[in-house]
Amino acid sequence: MQVTTGKTVIGHSLADKLILYGGLPLVGVVLGFFLPRIADWAVGLRWVPWRRLLEVLATWDALWVGVGGMVAGLLGGLLLGAMALADTLKVTITNESVEFLKNDKTVTVPRNKVTTAFLDGKEIVLLDSTTRELAREKHDQLKGEAHKIPQAFRTHGYPWTDSGDPYEDRFRRWVEDEPELPPGANAVLKARAKGFDDGDKGKADLRELRDEVAKLGYTVKDKDKKQYWRSNNPR
Known part of the structure; x- marks a missing residue:
């Protein structure tokens, strides 16, 4: 760091x-x-x-x-x-924004949109006031260095929580034709499920289609090639 x-x-x-x-x-x-x-x-x-x-x-x-x-x-x-x-994630944190750079692709998140920041395993996650994910990026820091990440965000005034995802209990494993999801969201998640075994192209599709799910009002995260979803509406 x-x-x-x-x-x-x-x-x-x-x-x-x-x-x-x-x-x-x-x-x-x-x-x-x-x-x-x-x-x-x-x-x-x-x-x-x-x-x-x-x-x-x-x-x-x-x-x-x-x-x-x-x-x-x-x-x-x-x-x-x-x-x-x-292929190594570079995170630049300032008082105004957070910039994630990897494989020549940059995601910039303004500070004033971030209401919650935390680590979910090895992923840095930023949420807005509607619980929508502004960013979910896997860091490459060794275990002995990862503890410095929270302090880096706090130094620049970000609302960091050490307790992990405050909405973890709202995630549900996606199954095809999930009855509680609209047809559009199910269709995107079905297409997204095919990306787990497609190498680099699949990784790009997983990211792109995750953004499409977010536009429909849902957050999706992956674990062991399985998809978990929740609504972005705060309770």
């Missing part, structure tokens, strides 16, 4: 960048240099796939192969580091 004048940043710390942009390329360089030796060792393992390719790599024991492997490992490490950093 980084604290500077007027803002607090969670994620994308200097340590994260050193590990991702320093450690991964270094590992790539080492693996690239020893690639022929690694291949020669792996050929002796009966369960290893692509044996023919490994046998070819094991014969490459020239200097240029080591140099080429090091360059490829360096570039591969940098690419993996960039991808990992992009």
